[in-house]
Amino acid sequence: MRALAIGIDIGGTGIKGGLVDVISGELVGERVRIATPAGGEPEDIARVVADVIDELHAPAHVPVGICFPSSIRHGITMLAANISQRWIGFEAEKFFEEQLGRNIHFVNDADAAGYAEVVYGAAKDQEGLVIMTTLGTGIGGAMIYNGVLIPNAELGHLELDGFDAEKRASGVVREREGLSYPEWATRLQRYYSHLEMLFSPELFIVGGGVSKSYEKFLPLLDLRTPIVPAQLFNKAGIMGAARLAYDLA
The missing domain is CATH 3.30.420.40 (ATPase, nucleotide binding domain)
Structure with missing residues (x-):
């Protein structure tokens, strides 16, 4: 059954x-x-x-x-x-x-999205701390440690350069301001470098609708931590x- x-x-x-x-x-x-x-x-x-x-x-x-x-x-x-x-x-x-x-x-x-990626997707069998971010209207965040969800990590509301991070680097901001992918990647670099400094994760996963176009911006980021697109999308x-x-x- x-x-x-x-x-x-x-x-x-x-x-x-x-x-x-x-x-x-x-x-x-x-x-x-x-x-x-x-x-x-x-x-x-x-x-x-x-x-x-x-x-x-x-x-x-x-x-x-x-x-x-x-x-x-x-x-x-x-x-x-x-x-x-x-x-x-x-x-x-x-x-x-x-x-x-x-x-x-x-x-x-x-x-929910982060937990799904750990159970079924990009972070399956990954040990240590995994951080998933969803780039959409805002920036959603999920933290999973050794397969256990740490709930309510509002990572889009981290203050960065005097702003909520999502007010500078979300998917909607890219569209509204007409940013090219390289221009947006500059903002994402600042954001993910900050997350990397704070949490030292083993893996970043990037979700949200824009993750379907990951090849246009993820390769532009320079991080110590591996960063991959979500596998389950919507x-x-x-x-x-x-x-x-x-x-x-």
Whole structure:
């Protein structure tokens, strides 16, 4: 029998979900995507998540993991970047369990993606400290030590040269300022050198949509630490949320 769990990835533009075989690391059936409601209010997002789960036609007993762009403490969302401010201090895990009638595990989106890369992807069997960053609307961060997730590492909010790092080096900043890849790589060099100095990791993994174009900027970085693209791309959040929900069920 397959070991199944549902993974839901709540993003700023889309809410994606999939039924996952957590042993093989494969989706069972097609991934479902529905646009994120404007304003990002909890009730509206919960309704869309319910619709995504319905479309997956999964058994009622299957655990559900939800990853979300906020640090999560005891099921409470602590931050609200690019979403409704009502999420700050919001009992999200309890709220979603009540709305969906299921046991839910809530996790930060970068943490879920990083965990998936350790279990199934670029950092599988890697010992020591792995740092994954996701370069998108902001910069998400995940830290995993010997396969154990260290949650809520908000590495995009490190202060660098008087700015939140993500205000200078995220994927959206590259697009908004019209930076060439070499120009952007100069900013990324400053960021990753700073992370390297602080944490001395064994491996950096770079995720987010721009990781598909990794050959345009990763070779321009000069670091002691190996730095590689994520392998799971847009499936990483779904896979990691599902696996964490299964492991913690």
